[in-house]
Amino acid sequence: MKDENSITVYDIADEAGVSVSTVSRVLNNSAPVKEKTRARVIKVMDKYNFQPNALARSLSKKRTKTIGFILPDITNPFFSEVYVKAERAALDLGYSIFLSNTMNDSEVESIYLKTLVEKQVDGIIFMGGRANETRTDAAFAEEMKVIMKKTPIVMINGEMEGVDCYRVKTDEADGFRKGLNYLLSLGHKEIALVGGIKGITSTDIKLDIFSQYVESAQIETKEEWIIESGYSIEGGYEALKQLLSLADLPTAIIAINDFIAIGVVKAAKEMGLQIPQEVSIIGFDNIYLTTIVLPAITTISHNYQELAAKAVNIIDGINNNQVYEKEHFFDSELIIRESSIGLMKME
Amino acid sequence: MKDENSITVYDIADEAGVSVSTVSRVLNNSAPVKEKTRARVIKVMDKYNFQPNALARSLSKKRTKTIGFILPDITNPFFSEVYVKAERAALDLGYSIFLSNTMNDSEVESIYLKTLVEKQVDGIIFMGGRANETRTDAAFAEEMKVIMKKTPIVMINGEMEGVDCYRVKTDEADGFRKGLNYLLSLGHKEIALVGGIKGITSTDIKLDIFSQYVESAQIETKEEWIIESGYSIEGGYEALKQLLSLADLPTAIIAINDFIAIGVVKAAKEMGLQIPQEVSIIGFDNIYLTTIVLPAITTISHNYQELAAKAVNIIDGINNNQVYEKEHFFDSELIIRESSIGLMKME
DNA sequence: CTGAAAGCGCTTACAG
DNA sequence: CTGAAAGCGCTTACAG
Numbered sequence: 001m002k003d004e005n006s007i008t009v010y011d012i013a014d015e016a017g018v019s020v021s022t023v024s025r026v027l028n029n030s031a032p033v034k035e036k037t038r039a040r041v042i043k044v045m046d047k048y049n050f051q052p053n054a055l056a057r058s059l060s061k062k063r064t065k066t067i068g069f070i071l072p073d074i075t076n077p078f079f080s081e082v083y084v085k086a087e088r089a090a091l092d093l094g095y096s097i098f099l100s101n102t103m104n105d106s107e108v109e110s111i112y113l114k115t116l117v118e119k120q121v122d123g124i125i126f127m128g129g130r131a132n133e134t135r136t137d138a139a140f141a142e143e144m145k146v147i148m149k150k151t152p153i154v155m156i157n158g159e160m161e162g163v164d165c166y167r168v169k170t171d172e173a174d175g176f177r178k179g180l181n182y183l184l185s186l187g188h189k190e191i192a193l194v195g196g197i198k199g200i201t202s203t204d205i206k207l208d209i210f211s212q213y214v215e216s217a218q219i220e221t222k223e224e225w226i227i228e229s230g231y232s233i234e235g236g237y238e239a240l241k242q243l244l245s246l247a248d249l250p251t252a253i254i255a256i257n258d259f260i261a262i263g264v265v266k267a268a269k270e271m272g273l274q275i276p277q278e279v280s281i282i283g284f285d286n287i288y289l290t291t292i293v294l295p296a297i298t299t300i301s302h303n304y305q306e307l308a309a310k311a312v313n314i315i316d317g318i319n320n321n322q323v324y325e326k327e328h329f330f331d332s333e334l335i336i337r338e339s340s341i342g343l344m345k346m347e
Numbered sequence: 348m349k350d351e352n353s354i355t356v357y358d359i360a361d362e363a364g365v366s367v368s369t370v371s372r373v374l375n376n377s378a379p380v381k382e383k384t385r386a387r388v389i390k391v392m393d394k395y396n397f398q399p400n401a402l403a404r405s406l407s408k409k410r411t412k413t414i415g416f417i418l419p420d421i422t423n424p425f426f427s428e429v430y431v432k433a434e435r436a437a438l439d440l441g442y443s444i445f446l447s448n449t450m451n452d453s454e455v456e457s458i459y460l461k462t463l464v465e466k467q468v469d470g471i472i473f474m475g476g477r478a479n480e481t482r483t484d485a486a487f488a489e490e491m492k493v494i495m496k497k498t499p500i501v502m503i504n505g506e507m508e509g510v511d512c513y514r515v516k517t518d519e520a521d522g523f524r525k526g527l528n529y530l531l532s533l534g535h536k537e538i539a540l541v542g543g544i545k546g547i548t549s550t551d552i553k554l555d556i557f558s559q560y561v562e563s564a565q566i567e568t569k570e571e572w573i574i575e576s577g578y579s580i581e582g583g584y585e586a587l588k589q590l591l592s593l594a595d596l597p598t599a600i601i602a603i604n605d606f607i608a609i610g611v612v613k614a615a616k617e618m619g620l621q622i623p624q625e626v627s628i629i630g631f632d633n634i635y636l637t638t639i640v641l642p643a644i645t646t647i648s649h650n651y652q653e654l655a656a657k658a659v660n661i662i663d664g665i666n667n668n669q670v671y672e673k674e675h676f677f678d679s680e681l682i683i684r685e686s687s688i689g690l691m692k693m694e
Numbered sequence: 695c696t697g698a699a700a701g702c703g704c705t706t707a708c709a710g
Numbered sequence: 711c712t713g714a715a716a717g718c719g720c721t722t723a724c725a726g
Binding site: 365366367368369372378379380381384403405406407408409 | 711712713714717718719720
């Protein structure tokens, strides 16, 4: 008897007294097979714990039921949240996912892109760093275009100039407005904007909206209240220290993301600044850490579920000859928690 | 001219005026090729952005350079930390990883196990829930054995009775002793043990050690100080509330893991209990959240890097006919931060 | 409802 | 150093 791990459809066919075509038919339910024959084949398969070789299947079908997912750092709760939702959607449709962490190294990004194509993934979900730059690098764009000739790409919350891939997005501009309007509704007018890096889309979008509010005199701010301190907890921590060294303080702070907001909260605690009594703060992203911190942080949430599922569905769909719009927007949601409070109550 | 995405070695061979064997040789550097011939072949490959089909290669080589990684929840910093280290080690050796989140659903665990085998992964790194039970389920063990006939499995910090797979482990017993000894060295004697679930290995190991210390009278505890409240932040939060309802309080708390410790810290803050002044607390795992919380939490760290790299190396090694011990232990490390303090200072 | 044959795109002895 | 041929393990027209 053959080794269990080298049984093929031929062995099954032999022992069941049928042709491999028939074995393939029962394997895939791709055509009618007489009930008796089917039973015989299944019996033999079970006997040997037969598992078809997906490589061979994929080679002939030109479909791998595999998706590549490129992101900077799965350790970051924002990315792990969208990843997990995507994986579940993928599982439901029978796909496996190659996860590729680039750690913001664009060379690694290129290596993974290349590998995924060679492994014949049915599509790539891309959240790599190069898709977050407001001005896209021409060489990177070129590279993406070459990939796209072979494999569909869908970017989540990112895009690249001249790269006509699928894009699935949170309406971040609208989300940021929701945050600002909420602060305004609480009576705040003197507002600081903390975190971010100029040139990165998610920062530029928010900076833009903020400027509009300032220009229309809805918000009063100062140059020193706009602190581009990156995306990390540390960045929020340093930013608050900087703010506290100033003569005038804002009554509210809007952070580029939740990590920044968490850093602000941490620094506030150390410095003895009361949140929200002395200053309100809101974040962006709604990562789960916002609820484990004290006070829990008011924030704007992505629609993680829809965002991720749409990305997966597009890949599955175009592999089944369906047609999709290139761009899809999803609404964000204001999540009110404890870090923000009305101005009246503060005084 | 052919479509760029359907170029094969035959097309390259034709245009370069050589045989496919030669194309394969330059592709793999598997045998000497005249420099001039090689140059000609490479030129044609470049012209068409040729990328070999890894499916076809894997089918004939019976090697996919792919690893499957099964874990409960990548959203949990403990798992994402080991995953990220494993992925980097894998990348260095040319492997891609299928990440499979089971969300603690053992049916999903089975589906992924099956899929990974069909996709012919070179090995599976397993941190699934079923490997964490002190008493292993016979049906699950059987399933694992069937898998192991076809694909090597290496478990990280887990094992299953009767399943002779590779095991890579933190010496958790020793790590827990380090924590206890540290507390003792600070003068603490009245200690509570919080979190965990009986029947789960990581709990049982720690419970065991704890009992030994109690029996040898190094520690004084009470029944009500041992609270099996799971592994979540919420679990730590509830546990501290429970402790605070008691007449007597311990001077120190050792938590099953960092999530529990974080929950304790959060509850303490809400209830106005001073940490570490009124009670010291230490966690286990050294996830990065321990440093963003105030006070930063003293904990025991796994050697994430070595643990993950060893798992990957074993898979790569046995696919190259190397031989490995079945079990490998790695030391843990005590990381002292702000949540613990000497008993003298407390009074 | 079933089978024989070709094809998917590589690699690998084997021969020269 | 190079080429012709078989093989990896499936699926899919095609014919009956």
